[in-house]
Amino acid sequence: MPERATSPRPPTSQESLDFAIGEHHAPLLGKHLLGLEGLSREQIQGVLDVARRMKDVSERPVKKVPTLRGKTVVCLFHEASTRTRSSFEIAAKRLSADTINVGGSGSSTTKGETLLDTALNLEAMRPDAIVVRHSESGACNFLARQVECPVINAGDGAHEHPSQGLLDLFTMQERLGSLEGLKVAIVGDLLHSRVVRSNLYGLRALGAEVHLCGPGTLISPWFESYGARLHRRIEPAIEGADVIMMLRIQRERQGTSTIPSLREYERFFGLSPARVGLAKPDVIIMHPGPMNRGVEISPEVADGPYSVILDQVTNGVAVRMALLYLLVARGSDAPRG
Amino acid sequence: MRLVVEGGLVIDPSSRLEEARDVVIEDGKVVALATPGEVRVADQRLDARGRWVLPGLVDMHVHLREPGEEHKETVASGTHAAAAGGVTTVACMANTIPVNDNAAVTDYILRKAKSEGLVNVLPIGAVTRGLKGEELADLGELAEAGCIAYSDDGQPVMNSRLARNALEYARSFERLVISHCEDRNLTRGGAMNEGDLSVKLGLGGMPSVAEDVMVARDIALGAYTGARIHIAHLSTAGAVEMVRRAKRSGVQVTAEATPHHFTLTEEAVGDYDTHAKMNPPLRSRRDREALLAGLADGTIDAIATDHAPHDATCKHIEFGLAAFGVVGLETVLPLTLDLVRKGVLSRTRAVELLGLGASRALGIAKGTLAVGADADLAIVDPDLEWVFQVDRMRSKSRNSPFTGYKLRGRAVTTVVSGRVVHDTARTQAREG
Numbered sequence: 109m110p111e112r113a114t115s116p117r118p119p120t121s122q123e124s125l126d127f128a129i130g131e132h133h134a135p136l137l138g139k140h141l142l143g144l145e146g147l148s149r150e151q152i153q154g155v156l157d158v159a160r161r162m163k164d165v166s167e168r169p170v171k172k173v174p175t176l177r178g179k180t181v182v183c184l185f186h187e188a189s190t191r192t193r194s195s196f197e198i199a200a201k202r203l204s205a206d207t208i209n210v211g212g213s214g215s216s217t218t219k220g221e222t223l224l225d226t227a228l229n230l231e232a233m234r235p236d237a238i239v240v241r242h243s244e245s246g247a248c249n250f251l252a253r254q255v256e257c258p259v260i261n262a263g264d265g266a267h268e269h270p271s272q273g274l275l276d277l278f279t280m281q282e283r284l285g286s287l288e289g290l291k292v293a294i295v296g297d298l299l300h301s302r303v304v305r306s307n308l309y310g311l312r313a314l315g316a317e318v319h320l321c322g323p324g325t326l327i328s329p330w331f332e333s334y335g336a337r338l339h340r341r342i343e344p345a346i347e348g349a350d351v352i353m354m355l356r357i358q359r360e361r362q363g364t365s366t367i368p369s370l371r372e373y374e375r376f377f378g379l380s381p382a383r384v385g386l387a388k389p390d391v392i393i394m395h396p397g398p399m400n401r402g403v404e405i406s407p408e409v410a411d412g413p414y415s416v417i418l419d420q421v422t423n424g425v426a427v428r429m430a431l432l433y434l435l436v437a438r439g440s441d442a443p444r445g
Numbered sequence: 446m447r448l449v450v451e452g453g454l455v456i457d458p459s460s461r462l463e464e465a466r467d468v469v470i471e472d473g474k475v476v477a478l479a480t481p482g483e484v485r486v487a488d489q490r491l492d493a494r495g496r497w498v499l500p501g502l503v504d505m506h507v508h509l510r511e512p513g514e515e516h517k518e519t520v521a522s523g524t525h526a527a528a529a530g531g532v533t534t535v536a537c538m539a540n541t542i543p544v545n546d547n548a549a550v551t552d553y554i555l556r557k558a559k560s561e562g563l564v565n566v567l568p569i570g571a572v573t574r575g576l577k578g579e580e581l582a583d584l585g586e587l588a589e590a591g592c593i594a595y596s597d598d599g600q601p602v603m604n605s606r607l608a609r610n611a612l613e614y615a616r617s618f619e620r621l622v623i624s625h626c627e628d629r630n631l632t633r634g635g636a637m638n639e640g641d642l643s644v645k646l647g648l649g650g651m652p653s654v655a656e657d658v659m660v661a662r663d664i665a666l667g668a669y670t671g672a673r674i675h676i677a678h679l680s681t682a683g684a685v686e687m688v689r690r691a692k693r694s695g696v697q698v699t700a701e702a703t704p705h706h707f708t709l710t711e712e713a714v715g716d717y718d719t720h721a722k723m724n725p726p727l728r729s730r731r732d733r734e735a736l737l738a739g740l741a742d743g744t745i746d747a748i749a750t751d752h753a754p755h756d757a758t759c760k761h762i763e764f765g766l767a768a769f770g771v772v773g774l775e776t777v778l779p780l781t782l783d784l785v786r787k788g789v790l791s792r793t794r795a796v797e798l799l800g801l802g803a804s805r806a807l808g809i810a811k812g813t814l815a816v817g818a819d820a821d822l823a824i825v826d827p828d829l830e831w832v833f834q835v836d837r838m839r840s841k842s843r844n845s846p847f848t849g850y851k852l853r854g855r856a857v858t859t860v861v862s863g864r865v866v867h868d869t870a871r872t873q874a875r876e877g
Contacts, residue, residue, distance in 0.1 A: 249717050266648075330641040
């Protein structure tokens, strides 16, 4: 654009990042991040390596680097979210990007504007990335075909939640080192969980052994075709596990034909201290949040010594900084395809 | 007024004729199938040499959207699309706004058809008032007003007692009941076929068993009552097998299949393509193969398009929120001819599926070129290659999964009651 050519040359984002966190050679991710499906081991490890450096930034007294100065990140959240939304916002701010949040209520959505129109209007204001959370699977894939700027999926329906998957992988690596051959158990409503899908792709790419468990109404044989082992009872799934990840059970499912009651769910699929004993002695317990204490996870386990649930949240910021850096700073330096 | 369609290969499944003939038409009727060159005197001649002459296609499952959704389709635009596709008779479903559950709506559609329609329009009346599945519509009144059959298409009659009563009651008026077989409790929240792909995409699944259990129920009701029943848009291997066995044991059941179900599989959903979203959904490869076998062996009586126009507002949105349905009138012929080229169907069988089968099910004298029949016919260039392009579609809506497809075979001229309603030579001159 002509106005850019007349302004003095700013430091390239590569230079400013190098200034802040040192050199790296992460492979490119592509223009958008719609999911972890199809990403290579190298691409995923590349994000995690950058995230490690980003985490250092968050540990400093001044938690800010100029990497994305002059860039604008729009967070378009069509579904309630506390963690992911604030995490993306903090991540963008720590990289000096300007951020704006557009939500479902209080925005034009309540006046009947379509997702596409909202996105096109936001894009007309020339943001450098749109972070999208939406209740419909494929909403980000749909937008990515329509808009020019990078689209980052912050969770779409039951499809994918790639930044959550990456922060989970990051947390596991931080605690356990290489994931090659580790037994990772994920328990809960697999059918409606975008977290389990992103984790499955990521964990398989990094060589982990994935064991999935849920009641028969909330699982699908499809997960086996992606190399997971399926269990209908929790015990064999978590036995000898290095990692146990509990998924949120949606309270609305109670009393439908999928689960009889939350009480019964807790009894047969909840993670109690006694059940933790079945796993490896140094098992780590994870949960993407928000938790139903006393349903899928007992308070003792959630707050106990094996829990890394709050580390996941801390790491979420680092991982999202890495993603914004790779897609916005690096993406804009690289030729657009 | 004598029109002669000269020198084409006449394929008429009603008489198993597959020979070069001159079709002689007077006053809108076929009066003779003459040896080529025999007829000396004619007011108008259509050169069909090197082409096929077929009875006009009969599509027993079409949504014309008028009254109520004229922004998607009208009787005029829908019949224009039909004529361009070689279709000379359409039966239009009752889910208009208001619903075609009373004589006033039927009358409106028929008047529109008379004043603006290019092809024959046969309204289908609702089975239940407002398609609500609660009480029978006035089926006698609908028959008298001109409804050719009854269907709550899109809304299965979930109440088995009501479904049974519809079959029993409709017999007084000798009208077919057409059933959209879907157990709504099993498909609730679904957007595509349930299977590996739906789980991967995180989309709600519509399991094939939801169709199977309703086909089983309807066949059982048909057998028990002795009434005729027609199963709309078969899409599962299980349903095909049940219809096959029911026919063998003498149940008066007929069935149709759509070009999209016998051409595509759920893989067409790909990256959330809403033009591959319809109900019933595109199924697995195995289901598609079962449909092909059913088309070939007579289990399936008719090819029907379930032409369901939707505008971009309904389709250019998130997959889960998008409307179900695709248009089909302009692509049914080449997609069916594909099955002939692939050796799945003989020529005569394909033509039978495109007209005579539906006519028999509906009890109408169409789908034939026998002497005395209505002069509804399509002159087809079976080898003409063309690309189905959005800006050349006659339908008001653009929701086709076959946009951009290279197709082979096309109706070059369509004749209804001896009158030319579509002619590519003329159209091209106009468009050119």
